[in-house]
Each structure stands twice: as C-alpha cells, then as structure tokens.
Amino acid sequence: MTTRWGMTVPLEGVPLLDQRAIIERMSDQGYTDLWSAEASATDAFTPLALASVWAPDLRLGTAIVPAYTRGPATLAMSAATMAAAAPGRFSLGIGTSSNVIVERWNSIPFEEPYKKVRDTVRFLREAFTGARVKTDYDTFSVKGFTLGAVPPQAPPVFVAALRPGMLRLAGREGDGAIINWLSAEDVRTVVPHVREYGEDKEIVARVFVIPETDADTARGIGRWAISAYLNVPVYRAFHEWLGREELNPMWKAWDEGDRKGALAAIPDSVVDELIVHGPAEQCRERIRAYVDNGVTTPVLAPIGPPGADPARVVRALAPRD
Incomplete structure (x- = not known):
C-alpha cells in the first residue's frame, strides 16, 4: 500500500472557512497530502495557506497553477511565500492548463505550451536560489528580477503532463509529473516516459471519485x-x-x-x-491499482453526488490498512 494518500482542496459543498474541522482531522484519518486545483473557483494558493495552519502535518501542493496566468515573478513570489509558510511541506505543480482557461477566460494567447512550461520551470529553479535573473527565454524575458524573500527550502517543482513530450520534460527538468484524467491501466503507458530520467521521480495522480x-x-x-x-x-x-x-x-x-x-x-x-x-472499499481498491501501476501519490478528487456531505466522503475514502 502507498504511504501517501491525498485529497483535493478545497472540498466542494462547504464554504472555505467552514472546512477547517474537516481538514484538521485528515492527518488522523490517514491522509498525507492536500493538493489544490485552480480553474474557475478558488485560486490555488489560498486554500493551501489556510491548510498549512489547520493541518501542519500534511504536505501541500498545487495541481495545478497555469504557467500562463501569472507573470513569472508573481508566480515565483507566490510559490516562495507558500514554501516559507510551510517549510519542507509545499510542492509547486505547474502546467499548461487549457486553451479554455488561458485564452477564453484570461484573454492570454495559448501559444507554444511546451516551451512555456519548460521556460517557467527553468526560471523558477533559478529564482528560488535568490539569484538575479536576467534571461531571454523562448517564450518570455526576465530583466533583472531577484526574489526578495527566498524560502528556507526551495519547493519541488512538478509538471502537469499528458503526452510524451511533456512527460519527459517532467522527468528531465521537474521533480516529477502530475497526471490527470486517466485510468489505472493508462498509468503503465505514461509513467515510463517520466521515469526514463530517474526511478525516484514522483508521479502525482488526480483520481476522480464518486463514493457510495x-x-x-x-x-x-x-x-x-x-x-x-x-x-x-x-x-x-x-x-x-x-x-x-x-x-x-x-x-x-x-x-x-x-x-x-x-x-x-x-x-x-x-x-x-x-x-x-x-462502495468505499471498492473505491480504495481501485485507487490502489493506480499505485500498483506506478503512481506515488494518489490525490482523490470527489465529484459527487450532489448534496453529499464532504466530511462523510473524506472519512469514507480515508486509507485503511
């Protein structure tokens, strides 16, 4: 059985501030990770900032922050701030997102997605050291930025990846990959492209769940x-x-x-x-199949049914020995 077991936050169906009691109990229930999502509801960082206080034992991560919708310096500052608030517990997941979110909702051209993510990873690596960054990347230029609050420990950077090019980028220049919308059997297809660059590369998978x-x-x-x-x-x-x-x-x-x-x-x-x-036990078995096929951190993403009690869902899906 995996030693990691994550949940997507914020939970649906409960106001953000009212989630404290549920999140405070997650560590005792066996959860190890909380990973945020960002599309059209909450941003990726605020729920994690709250959770860093409510659940000081859990690892926190973004799955994902789009590489397009924040400027490079703003993204570096946001990530460094979270890393300072939760030393050694925060991981930054970035990716292309989609043309819908980037172009239709944020009015930003969705161009050269592979290069954009690659350049963002390279910039972040340098910025997190506190070095003065003055570099012309293929998709943007940074002219003299220095991160003024360098975190005590630079956060790992994960790349959201689907197909071989981005999966290999996640393995070659990232600390691992975040995968999404795939079956347990599909994991066997995607993982080798990441682990080509090291068996220690982490694979974080968001798994959509509808229990009970x-x-x-x-x-x-x-x-x-x-x-x-x-x-x-x-x-x-x-x-x-x-x-x-x-x-x-x-x-x-x-x-x-x-x-x-x-x-x-x-x-x-x-x-x-x-x-x-x-049933919950059947769901847990299905999630473990993702792990058996190469996922290191399953991150559950409940999507229903409507009216379900989030506390009950979290409790039902908690890992069992």
Whole structure:
C-alpha cells in the first residue's frame, strides 16, 4: 500500500472557512497530502495557506497553477511565500492548463505550451536560489528580477503532463509529473516516459471519485465530467494518443455541435475506467491499482453526488490498512 494518500482542496459543498474541522482531522484519518486545483473557483494558493495552519502535518501542493496566468515573478513570489509558510511541506505543480482557461477566460494567447512550461520551470529553479535573473527565454524575458524573500527550502517543482513530450520534460527538468484524467491501466503507458530520467521521480495522480453511489447515478455524473473535459483539445489529444477509440463517437457528435448526442455517446466502460465509483472499499481498491501501476501519490478528487456531505466522503475514502 502507498504511504501517501491525498485529497483535493478545497472540498466542494462547504464554504472555505467552514472546512477547517474537516481538514484538521485528515492527518488522523490517514491522509498525507492536500493538493489544490485552480480553474474557475478558488485560486490555488489560498486554500493551501489556510491548510498549512489547520493541518501542519500534511504536505501541500498545487495541481495545478497555469504557467500562463501569472507573470513569472508573481508566480515565483507566490510559490516562495507558500514554501516559507510551510517549510519542507509545499510542492509547486505547474502546467499548461487549457486553451479554455488561458485564452477564453484570461484573454492570454495559448501559444507554444511546451516551451512555456519548460521556460517557467527553468526560471523558477533559478529564482528560488535568490539569484538575479536576467534571461531571454523562448517564450518570455526576465530583466533583472531577484526574489526578495527566498524560502528556507526551495519547493519541488512538478509538471502537469499528458503526452510524451511533456512527460519527459517532467522527468528531465521537474521533480516529477502530475497526471490527470486517466485510468489505472493508462498509468503503465505514461509513467515510463517520466521515469526514463530517474526511478525516484514522483508521479502525482488526480483520481476522480464518486463514493457510495449507485452505478447509474455515478455514470451520469461521470458522463457530464467526461464531456466537459475530454472535448477540450489537450485532453482529446491525450486520449487519442492513449488509443481510446471508444470516444470517437463522442468527439464526432461534439464536432457537429450535438452536445446531447456527445453525452449519450460516452460508453459505460469509459466512465468506469476513468471515474472511480462504488462502495468505499471498492473505491480504495481501485485507487490502489493506480499505485500498483506506478503512481506515488494518489490525490482523490470527489465529484459527487450532489448534496453529499464532504466530511462523510473524506472519512469514507480515508486509507485503511
């Protein structure tokens, strides 16, 4: 069994400040990690800042911060501040995010994503040392920035990765990879690209979970999530690379503007592969399959059912010996 077991924060369905009691208990329940998400709700850093006080034993990480939506210096300052607030417990996960978040929501061109992440990793490595950075990268230039509050311990930098190029970047220049939206069996395909650069490279996987829910309800929730994510170009390309031909009818309907048809075209088998659901013990077994196939830190991301008590979900999914 893995020695690490993470949860995504903030939890859905509870105001941020009201999550303190739940998060305070997580260490005693067997959780080791809290990883934040950032899309259209909370930012990635504030929930972790609160959790650094509420749960001083847990590791904290961002999964992920987009490389585009903060300037390089601002990103370095935010990460260094978290690293100083939680010495030795904070890990920075960065990635491209998607064209939807970067272009449509933030009005930033989604250009040269591989180079953008690579350049950001290189800049952060140098900035965290306290050196004066004056460098022309391929995708941006930094002219004389010095981090004024160097953390006592530079945070590890993880790269969110889907396909081989970014996976190899995560292994070559990052401390590991953050993977997302894949089955336990898919882990066998992606991990070797990262570990080509060292068996010690960490693999953090966000695993979508719907515990203690009947199969029909879980599959309905799962279909909505899959249609929302896997029609985004970066995720579509990922699953095309994985060879998930069962999604071709969904992609065809989506391209034709038939949203209802796209939703209906998602087979149960794909939902069952990509979404962990069922009784809590069955969910834990499915999560352990990710670990058996190469994940070092599973990070659970509950996505339903509506009205579920987050405290109960956290308790149900806690690791068991």
